[in-house]
Amino acid sequence: MSNPLSIKVNCSFCQTEIESPPDMLGCKYHACYDCFLEKEELSELDEGQLHVDAPMDEIAPNVLVSKLMEDGFPEVWSRAKGDIKEMSKREIAEEMFAAGAYSMVQMMMGMKKEMEQDHEEEPEP
Numbered sequence: 810m811s812n813p814l815s816i817k818v819n820c821s822f823c824q825t826e827i828e829s830p831p832d833m834l835g836c837k838y839h840a841c842y843d844c845f846l847e848k849e850e851l852s853e854l855d856e857g858q859l860h861v862d863a864p865m866d867e868i869a870p871n872v873l874v875s876k877l878m879e880d881g882f883p884e885v886w887s888r889a890k891g892d893i894k895e896m897s898k899r900e901i902a903e904e905m906f907a908a909g910a911y912s913m914v915q916m917m918m919g920m921k922k923e924m925e926q927d928h929e930e931e932p933e934p
């Protein structure tokens with residue numbers, strides 16, 4: 810997937826050519842996905858300092874799920890984050906993807922059910 814608005818930059822760590830959306834160009838560091846997974850210290854950087862050129866189909870479900878987890882299940886999430894500290898980023902990415910893919914399916918089925926129920930309960934005009 811190539812975004813026509815993306816601008817070519819080099820990974821700050823391995824110099825691989827990666828793409829950055831224009832609004833991320835101001836970041837201090839740009840990292841390819843491999844460097845992001847391998848370099849533990851990158852997780853210490855503040856948001857906005859680091860742009861990761863991650864494959865959207867890989868990272869999007871993870872980000873979405875962690876956002877949903879934070880909002881919906883803060884208790885579960887804070888416990889999970891404790892465990893996550895013990896894991897490498899690659900393990901986290903794999904775990905999150907597996908868990909994310911599974912909970913996304915569950916969530917979508919739940920939403921579908923809810924929508925169907927809402928629809929049924931709608932009073933006739």
Ligand SMILES: [Zn+2]
Pocket residue numbers: 820821822823824825840841842843844845
């Ligand atoms: Zn790199």
